[in-house]
Each structure stands twice: as C-alpha cells, then as structure tokens.
Amino acid sequence: MSSTAQKQSVQGVSTPPKKIDIGRLLLEGRAFFALIAIIIFFSFMSPYYFTVNNFLIMSSHVAIFGLLALGMLLVILNGGIDLSVGSTLGLCGVFAGFLMQGVNIEFLGMTFYPSLWVVVILTCLLGAAVGTVNGVLVAHFKVPAFVATLGTMYVARGIALLMTNGLTYNQLDGKPELGNTGFEWLGFNRLAGIPISVIVLVVVAVLCGLMISRTAFGRWLYASGGNETAADLSGVPIKRVKVTVYLLSGVCAALAGLVLSSQLTSAGPTAGTTYELTAIAAVVIGGAALTGGRGTVRGTILGALVIGYLSDGLVIIGVSAYWQTVFTGTVIVLAVLLNSLQYGSSSKSR
Numbered sequence: 140m141s142s143t144a145q146k147q148s149v150q151g152v153s154t155p156p157k158k159i160d161i162g163r164l165l166l167e168g169r170a171f172f173a174l175i176a177i178i179i180f181f182s183f184m185s186p187y188y189f190t191v192n193n194f195l196i197m198s199s200h201v202a203i204f205g206l207l208a209l210g211m212l213l214v215i216l217n218g219g220i221d222l223s224v225g226s227t228l229g230l231c232g233v234f235a236g237f238l239m240q241g242v243n244i245e246f247l248g249m250t251f252y253p254s255l256w257v258v259v260i261l262t263c264l265l266g267a268a269v270g271t272v273n274g275v276l277v278a279h280f281k282v283p284a285f286v287a288t289l290g291t292m293y294v295a296r297g298i299a300l301l302m303t304n305g306l307t308y309n310q311l312d313g314k315p316e317l318g319n320t321g322f323e324w325l326g327f328n329r330l331a332g333i334p335i336s337v338i339v340l341v342v343v344a345v346l347c348g349l350m351i352s353r354t355a356f357g358r359w360l361y362a363s364g365g366n367e368t369a370a371d372l373s374g375v376p377i378k379r380v381k382v383t384v385y386l387l388s389g390v391c392a393a394l395a396g397l398v399l400s401s402q403l404t405s406a407g408p409t410a411g412t413t414y415e416l417t418a419i420a421a422v423v424i425g426g427a428a429l430t431g432g433r434g435t436v437r438g439t440i441l442g443a444l445v446i447g448y449l450s451d452g453l454v455i456i457g458v459s460a461y462w463q464t465v466f467t468g469t470v471i472v473l474a475v476l477l478n479s480l481q482y483g484s485s486s487k488s489r
Contacts, residue, residue: 210391218431270389365432
C-alpha cells in the first residue's frame with residue numbers, strides 16, 4: 140500500500156464521539172441537583188415557599204452557615220478540621236454584645252461606647268486570635284487538629300459563659316446620643332432589596348474563590364492538603380499555610396457571630412452550638428474531600444444552600460423539629476457516601 144493510500148485510510152477513520160457519562164455528571168453536580176430537587180419539592184408542598192421574599196429570608200439564614208462553611212473549607216482543603224467555629228461564633232457574638240453595652244473604664248471614671256465599625260473590627264480581631272491559637276497549636280506544636288480545636292471549642296464557650304454569667308445581652312440597638320447605633324444593620328437592612336448578610340456572604344465567597352484559584356497561596360493550599368510531604372519538599376511554607384487557614388476560619392466565624400447577633404439583636408453564650416457540624420456538612424455536601432486537597436467555594440455555597448433551604452422548607456410545611464434533625468443527618472450521610480464513591484472511583488481510575 141502506498142503512502143498516499145495510507146494517508147487516505149487514516150483520514151477516513153473517524154474518531155468516535157465521546158460519550159457523556161451521566162452517572163459521573165450527576166455525581167459531581169449532586170449539590171446543585173439536590174438544591175433544585177428541594178426547591179421543586181417544597182414549592183409543591185407549600186404556596187409560601189417559592190416567593191422572592193421567602194428566598195431572601197432563607198438566604199439570610201444561609202449566610203450564617205455559609206460564612207462558617209467557607210472558613211471550614213479552607214481548613215479542610217489543608218487536610219485539617221476546625222471544631223471550634225461554633226464556639227468562636229458564640230464568643231464573638233457575646234464580645235460584640237459586651238462592647239455594645241458599653242465598656243466601663245474604672246480608673247478614668249467613664250464608660251466607652253464604641254461605634255459599629257469599631258465593634259466589627261475588634262470582633263473580627265478576636266476571631267482571628269482564636270484561629271491563630273488553633274493554627275499555632277496544629278502547625279508549630281504538632282497537636283492533632285481534632286484535639287486542638289476541640290480544646291479551643293470548650294475554652295471559647297467557657298469564656299463566653301464567664302463573660303455573661305450564663306445570661307444574654309439583649310437590646311443591642313444602641314442609642315443615638317451614645318453614637319453606638321446601627322448594630323441591627325447587618326441583620327435586618329437591605330441593599331437594593333438584598334439582605335446585607337447575603338451581600339457579606341457573597342463578598343467573602345468571591346474573595347475566597349479568588350484567593351484559592353488565582354494566588355500562590357491557593358496553590359500552596361491545595362498542594363499541602365493533597366500531599367503535605369511532597370509540598371514541603373517543593374518549598375511550600377507548610378506552617379504558614381496552616382496558621383493562615385485557621386486564622387481565616389476564625390475571622391469567618393466572627394463575621395457569622397456578628398450577623399447572627401445582629402439578626403437576633405441579642406447575644407447569648409450558647410449561640411452557635413453544633414454549628415461546626417453544620418459547617419462541616421455544608422463542605423462535604425459541596426463535594427470537598429475530608430482528606431484534603433479537593434473542594435471548591437462554589438460547591439460549599441451550594442452545600443450551605445442545600446442545608447438551609449431544606450431546614451427552612453421543613454419548618455414551612457410544619458415538620459417536627461425532631462424529624463428535621465433526622466432528615467439533615469440523612470443528607471449528610473448520603474453526601475459522605477457519594478464523596479467516597481466519587482473519590483474512590485477517581486483514585487482507582489488512576
């Protein structure tokens with residue numbers, strides 16, 4: 140056969156079209172499809188569910204879990220876990236309430252009433268301090284993340300209880316003559332019809348997404364979470380990355396504490412109890428691997444929406460709170476099972 144004939148025969152062979160793997164598509168997009176299924180189901184079950192106002196209200200509730208979940212995502216991408224975010228939320232909320240009540244400076248004989256933005260900044264600094272403690276314990280003292288953050292969880296909750304003596308700071312509206320009004324702005328105000336809490340969540344999500352996808356820190360984060368030893372040998376500053384992700388998780392928990400206290404116009408020491416589990420669930424439902432190195436901001440936000448829209452939908456149709464816990468737990472178990480199937484099959488294919 141001549142070379143011309145060989146070329147013609149090769150050119151004549153058509154490459155078979157790639158088949159769409161429906162199973163893999165459904166597996167990777169499970170959080171999105173679950174969210175659509177939840178919206179459709181509850182829209183048929185209640186005429187009050189599928190309304191713009193209800194979606195905005197539900198999204199303002201999701202903002203709290205979403206902020207916690209974004210911080211948790213960064214930690215899980217690094218191969219760690221942060222069990223202290225719920226207690227950090229409670230402590231930061233109490234701290235903000237303490238500042239709004241006025242800080243009595245005895246040796247000056249005066250009471251200092253900080254403005255809203257001073258309260259926000261100081262509260263975020265407190266969350267960063269708690270996160271830094273976690274990061275230092277894990278990165279520099281080699282304490283397992285589970286143990287370190289478990290201890291911090293109890294310490295933060297205990298400090299919140301000591302600050303309030305087990306009571307709740309109420310009526311955090313402030314007074315115009317004292318210059319400390321506006322605390323409810325985070326929880327109740329809207330910009331162009333969108334709740335401020337939702338805008339805060341979107342801004343934080345965009346910043347997190349840009350950080351992990353467009354910066355060197357993001358590459359370090361995925362590398363250290365995927366294989367810490369290889370990343371260390373490649374020159375990745377492992378310890379700095381660890382401390383940073385826990386610090387950012389603490390800041391996200393502080394923001395969530397501010398939003399929750401603002402929505403309630405009160406701050407209690409028990410706020411945020413078990414919220415760390417909800418944050419982990421949102422990250423897992425969004426497709427992140429608990430072993431680290433895999434996960435996206437988009438998936439985490441979808442996971443938070445799934446949990447929030449499911450919980451609020453069950454409330455709207457009058458399902459018992461006990462059954463709500465059962466349904467939420469079932470969703471989490473299914474998410475973990477699907478994660479193991481996805482990442483198990485991908486590792487086998489390699």
